[in-house]
Amino acid sequence: MQRKLFSSLIVGAALAVTAQAQTVDTSEWVCEFCPFEDGHRAHFEAGATNVSEDSAYFGDATGYDEDGAYANVDGSGMYTGANTRLRWLAEDLGLDSRVIELDGRLPGSLDFNLGYRELPRRQFNTTATIFDRSGSDTLSLPSGWANAGTTSGMTQLASSLVPLNIERDRSIFDLGAGFVASDRWRFSMDYRRQDQDGLKITGGSSFAQASLLPMPFDYVTDEIDIAVRYDVDNGFIAVGWYLSDFSNDNSALTWEQPYSFDPLIGNDTFAIAQAPDNQFQQVSLQAGYSFTEQKTVVSLSAAIGDIEQDASMLPYTVTSSVPTSPLPRTSLNGSVDTTNFALAVTSRVIDKGRIKFSYRFDERDNNTAQDVWNRVIVDTFASTALETNIPYSFERSSLSLSADYDLLDTVRVSAGYDRKDIDRDFQEVAEQTEDIGWGRLRWQPTSALELDVRGGASERDIDSYNEVFAASIGQNPLLRKYNLAYRYREFGDLSMSFSSDKYSVTLNALYADDSYTDSELGITSGEELRVAADFNWTIAENASLYVTAGLEDMESKQSGSEAFAAPDWSATHDDDFTTVGVGFRIRNLAEKVDLQMDYLRSDGASEIIVDTALGGPSEFPELESVLDYLRFRLSYRQSERLELTLNLLYQRFKAEDWALAGVRPATIPVVLSLGAEPYSPDVYAIGIGFRYRVGAHTKD
Amino acid sequence: MKLLIQAVFIAALLLMAVPSAHGQDAEYSRKGADTCIACHGDAEIMTLFHTKHGAPSNSQGPFGDGQLQCEACHGPGGAHAGRVRRGQERPSVIRFVADSATPVEEQNGMCLACHQNDVGFSWHTGAHPGDEIGCADCHDLHASADAVRQTSTQPDVCFTCHQMQRSETRKAFSHPIFEGKMDCMGCHNMHGDNAATQLARLNVNDTCQQCHAEKRGPYLWEHAPVSEDCGLCHAPHGSNHPGMLTKRAPLLCQSCHSQSGHPSIPQDAGGLAGGSPSQFLLGQSCTNCHSQVHGSNHPSGSRLMR
Structure with a gap:
């Protein structure tokens, strides 16, 4: 493999010399048959689509969330001038998922890109709330509301519910530029702004009850990425600066308590904090070098960063009658230092083999000062316990070493060893290591057939599980958190491919088996099987067909202890997923017609069984999500420039979800929900339109 | 032996860079692209002229002034375009297709000759070249619009090999990849990066927080x-x-x-x-x-x- 790598480099270098030297006499290469473009070339597509019914699921990301007619315009084009090339793209201009892009090269070796993209997220359109959202960050009860201890006692509930869609919109604006100042120097700059606003569902709790709240939010994230790069022969070095600045217009969400409250305390209004403004800056260094003589390539990345968060805090409570001590500080003055380092080296040590080494280091050092806080429990009464904030920090490193060897012309064997270390502060496990060993065999008897098999095992170990610390945060000492626990894993994967002029078949499979043998409580085992396959058939020069399939089975087992002692219950969580896709393409049928059809069926099913010492096994109804998706497109070429199009889209999605099914706002006695229902859209969309090409002038 | 062959090959390439005494390199075709188009003028090939590789205004590109046109990528085509005796197989140029006789590394070398600085050196230390992935396995250089460079079509290119990830994106809850509104490059750097799984930034959280900064x-x-x-x-x-x-x-x-x-x-x-x-x-x-x-x-x- 490494031999090939260096061949690439050397061939590349040689050809670069060839091209740069321009030693070939091209004076007679006039290229009179070359249809060089000059001016504009573009196509526009316009049409109307009718959507059969309202559906948040169908409209999610697409913008087709309501029934009725949509007008839409798409297009793309290119402008070619003497020293300028511009490319533009417009998609879904009539929808909430519109995209506009412009990029190109201007005189003076200046590349640029400009883009605007909208992304509608539609979560539920079956929801309803009692809250009046007249204030952006305040939810008020309707007039005449009768508070009650449980939802069933809320006499005004049914009459107060107002339909409210849970949805949000994201828009992304980006501007980038790159400038090649010389053979050695390059500069690049990217700016991106993401605006996101809408509603999220968030839980707001009182002492023994909760309300699901439609929380308005208004986020802006600005990112700037600037880099300067210097190229040397066979290598480069670059430094960069990255800024990500997040701001949220809403610092809190306040809501009036719909449940009964103590008039003496006056806890009729509650507040939760929203995501605070924060800023991340990072300075980075990247370098790469090819030691051609030594047949070695080195690539390095290093970065140091700083996350700051100093948004003003809310008071301990909005309930004025609850006595509170002064806040230790009014804003967090939070600061996290980050360090990243990565080094990768590949080298061909012998003719038939190569070695690869990589090392990564990743540190999050949370320097936020600790203080003692005296919380007010759900805006109702002061806690008697003082609490100290915990600034989590960790160091994570990963070392990887692998080697390939060409045993035969058709057989390559590989082996590798990985070592991962994580050191953490303020957690049950301070030091954790994982050793991974694997072997791989690749057999390629012909260029058309390839078989690749890999297998290995890993052992994740810990210095000790600090049960004293676990007890200090109230954990059962027998629990082993799955990301901190000892784990032994066996894994293997297989891939196979065959191709001919007409057919290609590929198959990938993966298996992993996890044992958490030291865990009495928590996850005790896990098993995963994934298989995916493709079949492609080129039926004729203008016709092709494909079939895709995928299967997944992921099962995990865990234990718990209701008695806060030894395990007295267990649970099995089994996720299955199958998907099948089939489609065809036919082009130039009777030199006029293009046909395209894609059908997809995906079936997700999750089975949960909870087995308790007292009650025995309890099997939940299957969580199921079945998607049928059909897309058909026909285009008829009326002329060289004009095409007529017909689009048909059908989607049926059926979800069985016990967390939502039958859960109306008053179903749970102590949770006032929004009544979201499982998705069950059965939607079709039919669109007609035309596509028109313009331009495509060629130079004489 | 292979080292010797490689050395001879490299030497041959370097020799190509040296002009002959007559200022004419016989390995190349006589008329450049006109020679090629005479036989290979199919519409699918000619769409190259819709791209920046086919634009003479791109001075560094194959069709810039004095550049090697088709042979900038496909290598010297003189022998391929020349006469062959009956029964003799026509010598091939470098082809960027699955059954190409040209080794993947040599194909990639042609691209890297100009694009090494764009791709970066971590390409060589990343997973793709190790699995003999060619540039042309993902990029369609002759297409008017290269599918892998457009958000709506990029995932299908990646899913050609990453089939399990395709299955996952078809689940009931996923990023809007199936809908064509998000591409793989939003989170991954396909040309290789030193981050695990070729993430766009140096670790998972930094990558996710590009779009989910409120979680930071x-x-x-x-x-x-x-x-x-x-x-x-x-x-x-x-x-x-x-x-x-x-x-x-x-x-x-x-x-x-x-x-x-x-x-x-x-x-x-x-x-x-x-x-x-x-x-x-x-x-x-x-x-x-x-x-x-x-x-x-x-x-x-x-x-x-x-």
């Missing part, structure tokens, strides 16, 4: 797994569960929380809507109350309820 904090009350690795609770390519969670709450939460009282109580099917509806199971499950699972900046938010 640091919060007064942090949730330890959140600051460490989003993947501890979320399956970024897709899941059967809302929020792309790896499993259903409350079992997901109970994997790590065993405090006395409700975190340790098993929630069975008796708590569903048809039985005794449980606040620990239905609606948002644990997050009905502990809604600030990504962290809280509220001074009373230590239990992630504020």
